[in-house]
Amino acid sequence: MDRPPRGRGQSWQGKKRPAKKAPSKGWDPVAAWYDQLVGKGGSDYHQHVVLPATMRMLGAVSGKRVLDLCCGQGVLVADLLKAGAKEVVGIDASPRLIESASRRFEREKSVKFVVADACAEKPDWADGSFDAAACLMAVHDVPDLPAMARNAAAALKPGGEMVAIFMHPCFRIPRQTHWGWDEGRRLQYRRVDRYGVELEIPIKTHPGKGGDSETMFYHRPLADVLNAFGKSGLAVVETEELYSHRRSQAGGIRSKGEHRAAREFPMFLGLRVVKL
Numbered sequence: 227m228d229r230p231p232r233g234r235g236q237s238w239q240g241k242k243r244p245a246k247k248a249p250s251k252g253w254d255p256v257a258a259w260y261d262q263l264v265g266k267g268g269s270d271y272h273q274h275v276v277l278p279a280t281m282r283m284l285g286a287v288s289g290k291r292v293l294d295l296c297c298g299q300g301v302l303v304a305d306l307l308k309a310g311a312k313e314v315v316g317i318d319a320s321p322r323l324i325e326s327a328s329r330r331f332e333r334e335k336s337v338k339f340v341v342a343d344a345c346a347e348k349p350d351w352a353d354g355s356f357d358a359a360a361c362l363m364a365v366h367d368v369p370d371l372p373a374m375a376r377n378a379a380a381a382l383k384p385g386g387e388m389v390a391i392f393m394h395p396c397f398r399i400p401r402q403t404h405w406g407w408d409e410g411r412r413l414q415y416r417r418v419d420r421y422g423v424e425l426e427i428p429i430k431t432h433p434g435k436g437g438d439s440e441t442m443f444y445h446r447p448l449a450d451v452l453n454a455f456g457k458s459g460l461a462v463v464e465t466e467e468l469y470s471h472r473r474s475q476a477g478g479i480r481s482k483g484e485h486r487a488a489r490e491f492p493m494f495l496g497l498r499v500v501k502l
């Protein structure tokens with residue numbers, strides 16, 4: 227499933243793309259599983275790392291119109307409302323996740339959810355009316371990041387900011403990065419088997435009786451991710467490398483090395499970008 231290796235710094239922009247596919251339905255095939263995993267308050271990682279970092283990096287949202295790009299079942303919305311956002315629009319390609327989000331916030335007049343492909347060409351929602359935007363855990367789930375970044379830029383007012391948090395592309399690539407133990411040096415290392423090419427990695431989930439379902443993880447080297455934003459007129463003004471809050475409980479001789487590795491190898495990358 228890998229795309230052919232490309233030179234560093236190149237992007238699909240300006241190159242011949244494969245024929246247009248049907249509009250994406252995002253994570254619709256795994257919506258029930260994902261909705262249950264995230265629940266009302268977010269997964270363990272949402273609660274301890276991703277949501278606090280998002281709110282910290284977004285800064286004051288009081289009185290603002292905020293776009294939640296690839297909102298899933300709406301995990302960020304309660305925090306945005308609590309912080310005083312005037313209006314929240316969540317968009318996601320999965321009708322089932324949007325249905326779940328809509329149900330959860332049906333009493334909130336200031337919240338609207340829309341089924342939409344974040345990578346579509348010139349979508350209605352990208353209308354320059356948003357003061358701020360967030361995109362959580364989805365940079366690696368959309369098939370066309372430059373297109374999503376262009377739409378995010380078009381959605382924001384000039385000077386508007388977006389926070390994107392996603393798996394760190396240097397250290398977290400499904401099936402291509404692993405922990406290892408160096409007995410001689412008594413340290414836990416992070417092994418990276420592949421990195422500098424775009425990879426399409428199918429991820430199997432286990433939603434239960436319905437059988438296995440799959441989503442696609444799109445690995446892109448860091449430069450490609452940053453360039454997708456930069457070329458859309460979204461300048462990076464802040465970066466946070468975010469670490470797992472989880473620590474090994476195993477104890478024993480490896481415990482010091484494991485703890486150090488957890489403190490020093492980030493799990494997520496957070497970017498705050500501003501529309502120029």
Ligand SMILES: C[S@@+](CC[C@H](N)C(=O)[O-])C[C@H]1O[C@@H](n2cnc3c(N)ncnc32)[C@H](O)[C@@H]1O
Binds near residue numbers: 298320343
């Ligand atoms: C890992 S989930 C994250 C959802 C939510 N932001 C969260 O943190 O729980 C990735 C989301 O991206 C959505 N998605 C994938 N491709 C998309 C696309 N082309 N347009 C809009 N949403 C998309 C999926 O439907 C899914 O809800």
